[in-house]
Amino acid sequence: MATTHKHTLASTIGVGKLLFSSLASSAGKSQLGVTYLNLEMTPASAVQLCYSDKAEVEPGKLIANDVTVVIDSATTSTVQMNFVVGDLLPGNQDYVVFLAYSTSKTSTPPLLTPRSDNKLLLDLNGLEVIGAYAFPKLSEYTQDVTRVGQAQSKARQKFLFTVNLSNDSIPALIRSGQNKIYLQAMSVPKSDYDRGIFDNALLTKVNSISFGTPTVSGCAPVDASLKIDTSGGKTVKPMGNTSSTFSKSGTTASTGVITGKSSKSK
Secondary structure, three states, X not given: OOOOOOOOHXXXXXXXHHHOOOXXXXXXXXXXXXXXXXXXXXXXXXXXXXXOOOOOOXXXXXXXXXXXXXXXXXXXXXXXXXXXXXXXXXXXXXXXXXXXXXXXXXXXXXOOOOOOOOOOOEOOOOOEEEEXXXXXXOOOOOOXXXXXXXXXXXXXXXXXXXEEOOOOHHHHHHHHOOOEEEEEEXXXXXXXXXXXXXXXXXXXXXXXXXXXXXXOOOOOOOOXXXXXXXXXXXXXXXXXXXXXXXXXXXXXXXXXOOOOOEEEOO
């Protein structure tokens, strides 16, 4: 995706700092928010997302890690996707959370992240940061004991990236056949990030998006799909050879699948 100012991870913090981050030990069982993060993708506006029965859908997720996103640039000027990173465990310091993509993967992580179960597997050649935000430290209060229980002191949080997809370059990628990208999100303490140190970084698994149009590499008839129109209305089609859909009108886009009254598509 061409941009006026190419903002890459390598150019932001230096390839040398990426390659020579110091190694530390990592132990303990896998825990969401402690040793890894999740990345979930949903359409936000004027886009259809679909996946086949071969796609992996992890426990607790509504959408697969590997999806096809169908864009009809002829009918709309604004196309958006939501990317939700969770579960973040903010502490007594500021964090940086960012989302990056590359057109290819690598089998050898270029970045040492000993605390993270998931490793950076995006190829640095062509890697770009889609979005980066400061995630401030969280002020915590003593949690009261009630008759029904007590809240944990650490509040897990999700971080939402809403991305305006390019109606200029993506159709060109689809026509050229170079229409697949790989994505990962990362959180790292801001003080470490500023110094190019990533020992305490946590990453998500690699997700992928294959872009298509209604006529080129679009959703197959048996695919599960989720579509959000420009007014926020949602249409969900279950997997398989069925004409049944679930629809719900609305004015805002959701970060999850909302099912409503079942209706037959015409």
